Every structure is written in structure tokens, then in C-alpha cells.
Amino acid sequence: MINYKHLYERLSESSLAPWLETLPDKINNELTSKKHGRLNEWLEILAELPKIKTTDIALDQSFVKIGAQEELSHSQHNQLENTLRKLHPWRKGPFDIFGIHIETEWHSDWKWDRLKDHIQPLTGRQVLDVGCGSGYHCWRILGAGAKQVIGIEPTMLYVMQFHAIKHFTDNLLIDVLPQTLEDMTNNLQAFDSVFSMGVLYHRRSPMGHLFKLHDCLRPGGELILETLIIDGNVGKVFMPEGRYAKMRNVWFIPDTPTLITWLKRSGFDEIKVVDITPTTTEEQRQTDWMEFESLADFLDPHDPNKTIEGHPAPLRAILTATAV
Numbered sequence: 001m002i003n004y005k006h007l008y009e010r011l012s013e014s015s016l017a018p019w020l021e022t023l024p025d026k027i028n029n030e031l032t033s034k035k036h037g038r039l040n041e042w043l044e045i046l047a048e049l050p051k052i053k054t055t056d057i058a059l060d061q062s063f064v065k066i067g068a069q070e071e072l073s074h075s076q077h078n079q080l081e082n083t084l085r086k087l088h089p090w091r092k093g094p095f096d097i098f099g100i101h102i103e104t105e106w107h108s109d110w111k112w113d114r115l116k117d118h119i120q121p122l123t124g125r126q127v128l129d130v131g132c133g134s135g136y137h138c139w140r141i142l143g144a145g146a147k148q149v150i151g152i153e154p155t156m157l158y159v160m161q162f163h164a165i166k167h168f169t170d171n172l173l174i175d176v177l178p179q180t181l182e183d184m185t186n187n188l189q190a191f192d193s194v195f196s197m198g199v200l201y202h203r204r205s206p207m208g209h210l211f212k213l214h215d216c217l218r219p220g221g222e223l224i225l226e227t228l229i230i231d232g233n234v235g236k237v238f239m240p241e242g243r244y245a246k247m248r249n250v251w252f253i254p255d256t257p258t259l260i261t262w263l264k265r266s267g268f269d270e271i272k273v274v275d276i277t278p279t280t281t282e283e284q285r286q287t288d289w290m291e292f293e294s295l296a297d298f299l300d301p302h303d304p305n306k307t308i309e310g311h312p313a314p315l316r317a318i319l320t321a322t323a324v
């Protein structure tokens with residue numbers, strides 16, 4: 001059921017054609033790799049989905065809506081909810097799938113609301129969303145008029161969540177691929193807009209990440225970057241010695257001037273800081289669809305300005321920049 005044939009056909013007729021030299025093999029490797037231990041189980045879960053398509057789709061609202069409740073019988077509805085719940089944990093959303101409200105760990109719609117009026121209009125654009133999770137923002141990007149949206153996401157469960165939703169649609173130019181940014185062909189320089197949100201601080205080499213984002217953009221294309229920052233204006237970078245908010249894979253958290261310098265040195269100009277917002281326990285929280293620990297468990301119970309390890313609590317910036 002996961003088949004990228006139509007995407008490959010489209011790519012072959014576009015400026016992204018050079019990507020096809022490596023992409024199909026990489027995808028085949030991922031879809032047969034033993035490293036995704038539960039892959040077969042997830043594929044069986046996708047095979048349980050009712051085989052219907054809908055055109056009742058709304059992508060310009062907080063709950064990305066695919067299908068209306070009345071399109072399914074009562075028993076199909078219950079069965080669908082059970083099936084979707086098997087893809088727990090649902091982190092990025094929310095979604096409304098045939099009236100089933102998937103309340104995800106993150107209010108990803110809030111991040112979208114913070115950036116949507118500050119970016120170049122997406123109408124007619126070819127867009128890449130790096131580290132797109134379940135693909136929530138890919139749907140919003142498509143809803144904002146993009147010609148084609150491609151998300152890349154190495155965590156296979158999230159790729160499966162995307163497919164569980166896309167399954168009900170037909171002919172939409174939106175795809176999520178099990179890929180990392182590093183897997184992308186060099187010198188593509190073909191996307192009009194590239195989003196990298198919530199990924200930079202997970203990278204051991206932040207400069208490598210920024211250079212590679214630049215390499216995906218056509219000259220004049222726009223980067224939308226969202227990442228953790230520390231408060232301050234003196235050109236500092238915080239590197240946690242151990243965990244940060246219980247995460248083992250947080251490496252570099254710059255202050256804003258440093259982040260701007262990083263962007264300049266990786267080939268961007270027209271750099272704008274369009275938002276700085278602390279993450280709250282309303283925006284990132286445990287829900288019925290994400291039952292593991294969440295932000296409230298990662299903060300100091302006596303001081304919400306600190307993480308449980310005593311570091312500055314999460315503060316996030318959104319920047320836009322143009323590839324020179």
C-alpha cells in the first residue's frame with residue numbers, strides 16, 4: 001500500500017529529476033530494512049483501513065480534516081478509530097479523520113499560526129518539509145496552495161501515520177518519504193521553499209544541516225527554520241552536558257544572534273526572526289492519543305522556567321531566510 005510510483009513519475013518531469021538517481025533505491029532499502037522492527041505490524045495495520053476515498057477534505061483549519069463522519073457506517077467508524085489508535089503515539093496534529101478527532105501531543109496548528117503570515121506565499125510552490133513527523137504541516141502547506149509537498153521523515157511510525165491518512169485521498173500532490181536530510185542528493189537546488197522545524201537541535205552538526213538545507217533550495221528560495229534557542233543577545237551557544245528536558249539527542253541551542261550568524265555563513269540572507277515563543281504545557285501535553293510523558297514531566301515541578309535538569313525551559317524561534 002506504500003507506493004511512490006506516481007511521485008517518481010512526477011519527479012522525472014520536474015527539476016527534481018536528479019533525485020531519482022538515488023531515491024527509489026533508498027526508499028526500497030528503508031521499506032525492507034530490519035531496523036524498523038515493527039514495520040510488518042504497521043503495514044498490517046494500514047491494510048485494515050477501510051478501502052474508501054473521500055473528497056471531503058479541509059486543509060486550512062486547525063484540525064486537518066479528511067472525510068466526514070457520515071461517509072462511514074457506525075461499525076466502520078469504530079473499527080477505523082481502533083486501527084488509528086494502534087499507531088500510537090500520535091505526536092503531531094491535530095487531525096479529524098471521518099469525525100475521529102486525533103488530539104495529538106502537540107498543537108502543531110499553533111506553530112503554523114505563528115509562521116503562516118510571515119512566509120513567502122506558498123501558491124504554486126514546490127515545497128520540502130524536513131523532519132515532518134506525521135506530515136501535519138505538509139497538509140497545511142498543501143492547503144496554502146503549494147503545487148507539490150514532499151516531507152521527509154526517518155521515523156517510520158510517523159511515515160505510517162501519514163500513509164494512514166493519505167490512504168483516504170486520491171491524486172493529491174503530497175508525499176512523506178522515509179528519508180533523512182543527509183540522504184538527499186547533493187546540489188538539488190530545486191525546492192522553492194524548505195521547512196526545517198524542530199530538527200536543528202537534534203543534529204550533531206548544525207552547520208552541516210543548514211548547508212544541506214541551502215543545497216535543497218533554488219537560488220532565491222525560502223528557508224523556514226524553527227528551533228530551540230536560549231534567551232540572550234551575546235552570541236552564545238548552550239550545549240547540555242547530558243539530557244535536555246529528558247531528551248538524549250539535544251546538541252546545540254544557540255541564542256538568536258548566533259543562529260543568524262550560522263544562517264549567514266551557510267549562504268542565506270534576508271534573515272528575519274518572525275517569532276519567539278516559550279513552549280507551554282498547553283501546546284505540548286499528554287493526550288488520549290499520546291499517553292507517554294510530555295512537557296509537564298520534563299519541567300522542574302517547582303520552577304516552570306527550568307527543565308527537570310535545571311536548564312532553561314524550551315524557548316523556540318522561527319526564522320525565515322533566502323538562499324543566495
Ligand SMILES: C[S@@+](CC[C@H](N)C(=O)[O-])C[C@H]1O[C@@H](n2cnc3c(N)ncnc32)[C@H](O)[C@@H]1O
Nearest residue numbers: 092130131132133153154155180181197198199
Ligand atoms: C521535534 S520533531 C518536529 C516535527 C515537525 N517538523 C514539527 O515541527 O512539528 C523532529 C523530527 O525530525 C526528524 N528527524 C531527526 N533527524 C532528522 C534528519 N537528519 N533528517 C530529517 N528528519 C530528521 C525526527 O524523526 C522527528 O520526527
